[in-house]
Amino acid sequence: MEAVESEPEGVEAAEPGPARSVMLAGEVPGYDWESAREAVRNLGYGVVGRADDSTVLLILGEGGERNGSKLKDAAEFGIPCMDVREPGRFKAAVLSGELSGGDPLPEPAKADWSQMSTRERNRVVxxxxxxxxxxxxxxxxxxxxxxxxxxxxxxxxAPGKTAAA
Structure with missing residues (x-):
């Protein structure tokens, strides 16, 4: 007969909480899109496009200030920011196994399409x-x-059509 492990009497099994997740805004110096996300996943985090109850950090890369929705989510949910625009900062965090926030959250930038080349606009999109x-x-x-x-x-x-007066 096989022994069956059970919880001690009166002790319920703890339910696992939601997996921790991070948002990535912008391009991480030295990483392409997929390798940056894979590095985050290897540290045990999920990668989400919009903040939810499990989101613990916003990783801000080059051009991240152009992603107004993620910056707004971070401000609204009180999610700390890790600014990795400085080369090597993200790699050092990944190697140490610790992603931590505390950097100031930038104001969302307004894209001035008139001063961008087609290539720059495509990169942003x-x-x-x-x-x-x-x-x-x-x-x-x-x-x-x-x-x-x-x-x-x-x-x-504009959030939608406005009603005529």
């Missing part, structure tokens, strides 16, 4: 798209219209 549900978006070529449209909707000032 691609970074946003990868963080918001299009992980297989090609790194080169034309940005699909549905992705560009979703980006524009997400960054529009």
């Amino acid at each position: 691609r970074a946003w798209a990868r963080e918001n549900g299009w992980p297989s978006l090609p790194v080169q070529g034309r940005v699909p219209m549905n992705v560009r449209h979703a980006y524009e909707l997400a960054h529009s000032e």
Whole structure:
């Protein structure tokens, strides 16, 4: 007969809490999109596009200040920020096994499309798209219209049609 382990009498098994997750905003210096996320996952965190109850950190990379929705979520939920725009900071954190916040949260930047080249605009849209549900978006070529449209909707000032007076 096999021995069956059970909880001591009067002690209930602890339910596991939600897995900790982080948001990544922008490009991490020295890492491509997938390797940065894989490094975070290897440390035991999930990677989410929008904050939820399990989100414990915002990792801010190059251009992260352009992701207004993640910055807004971080401010609203009181999520600490880890600014990794300085080369080597993310790698040092990964090697130490400790991702920690405490850096100031920047104000969301308004994208001035008139002063950006087409290549820069595509880079901004691609970074946003990868963080918001299009992980297989090609790194080169034309940005699909549905992705560009979703980006524009997400960054529009108007929440909807206004009622006529």
